[in-house]
Amino acid sequence: MRISTQMLFQQGLNGMLEQQARSAKTLEQLATGQRVNRVSDDPAAAARIQELDRAVSQQTTFLDNIGRTRQRLSTEEGSLESAGTVIRRVRELAVQAASDTTGSEGRRLIAVELRQRAEELVDIGNSQSGEGEFIFAGAQSQTRPFVPDVGGIRYDGDSVRRGQVIGPGTTMAEGDTGDDLFMRIRNGDGVVAAGSVTGNTGTGVIRADGSDSGVYDGTNFTIRFTDPENYEIRNAANTVVDTGAYQPGGVVSHNGTQLVITGAPAAGDEFAVTPARYESAFATISNLADALEQSANSDVARTSQRQAIDDALAQLDRNETRLLEVRASVGARLNTLDNVQESQESLRFSLETLVSDVRDLNYPEAISRLQQELFTLQASQQAFTRIQGNSLFRFL
Known part of the structure; x- marks a missing residue:
């Protein structure tokens, strides 16, 4: 196989360029980390x-x-x-x-x-x-x-x-x-609300306290005092559905509701009970x-x-x-x-x-590699210089 001067030059140049590319890549790695x-x-x-x-x-x-x-x-x-x-x-x-x-x-x-x-x-x-x-x-x-x-x-x-x-x-509410x-x-008590009807003449006061939402059917009704000691409960159609004797501070229970009346209601006084709003x-x-x-x-x-x-x-x-x-x-x-x-x-x-x-980047490894690459590049340059000086005319 015949090796021409041009081939020697090209191989030497390619070797140096490859070493320069490797060194440049290592330098870039060192620069960016x-x-x-x-x-x-x-x-x-x-x-x-x-x-x-x-x-x-x-x-x-x-x-x-x-x-x-x-x-x-x-x-x-x-x-x-x-x-x-x-x-x-x-x-x-x-x-x-x-x-x-x-x-x-x-x-x-x-x-x-x-x-x-x-x-x-x-x-x-x-x-x-x-x-x-x-x-x-x-x-x-x-x-x-x-x-x-x-x-x-x-x-x-x-x-x-x-x-x-x-x-x-996972989602969380960031507010209310x-x-x-x-x-x-x-x-009221969250289930029903109760209040006195306009026109009452006594001193009776009512409050809802502890009604059962599972029993109460949501209908209105009225507690009407027939006299200061007795009352009757009338539904929305004004029909009497229950009666009872009044005890101040006692509980009046009807349709799942719990109602407390205090004071002295007069005959004819009424208290309306409605669903809570x-x-x-x-x-x-x-x-x-x-x-x-x-x-x-x-x-x-x-x-x-x-x-x-x-x-x-x-x-x-x-x-x-x-x-x-x-x-x-x-x-x-x-x-x-x-x-x-x-x-x-x-x-x-x-x-x-x-x-x-x-x-x-592993810095110690990269620095060691760069030194090796620079050494190899330097060796390639020196070898190329020697090859460049070779000529048949030097031996004639």
Whole structure:
């Protein structure tokens, strides 16, 4: 086989170019700190890195959602605490108004504070998150949920509880809606509501207490006193369906309801029993203030006012119970977030470690390899120089 001068030159040049390419690749790895900088470096490793990067990105999204949910729930928890403080203060004022030592002027002053507390509760209901969203407006987070209206306070939010994905297949509600918290509180005992009928002349006051929703069939009925010591129960068709002897503070049971009457009803006095309906916390406070502003200069007026106070006290208890229930739910969700965050952070760390193992460069090995490659390149250059100097004319 004949070896030409051109072939010797080409082989020498190709050898040096290959060594330069290897050295350049190692230098790039040292500069980026990554073993795989392009797919051609290691196709299998590049595919694995892409898969792991997607998993890390997903975990980062989960952690971002957890942080956003925690911020909103923490804001809600603070608002619920403030709302509970308002409700408890309103209850204290109602108890104070019920005292016989509180005169008409004192009750009017209490009514003034009650209206101020109602405005404070509206402000709490319109609380905003750090991102400027109304936390009790449901999915209408850019809409102010509680707005004064002719009939009282209007709710302009919706009933959608927004959720955040905090893990694979795991969604958590990041808030609660204002209608569920403040607007949809059933009155009475939650099953039925009872009240005196206009025109009563006695001092009897009624309250529903412990009715059974599984037995009560949802129909209206009336308790009518035939005399101060006896009553009859009439259905919606005004037919007598039951009778009984009155005992002050005793329980009147009918159709699954539990009703307590106190005071001294007069003959002909009536008490209406109806299914419980929704009553907002704002309406409860407003109705109580209205009642306290009325003159109570007769037994009938004082009885009507006392009925309004008793109704408000029962409803305020239900409001506070609702707030405590939701606050407990918020606390449970915050605890769950802590546990999920710890799990997701651990998983993300494991994934990042895997990515590092596949992609990151082993610096000691790369430096040693670069030195070897540079030495080989230098040797190739020296050999090429010697080959370049070879010629037949040097031996003639």
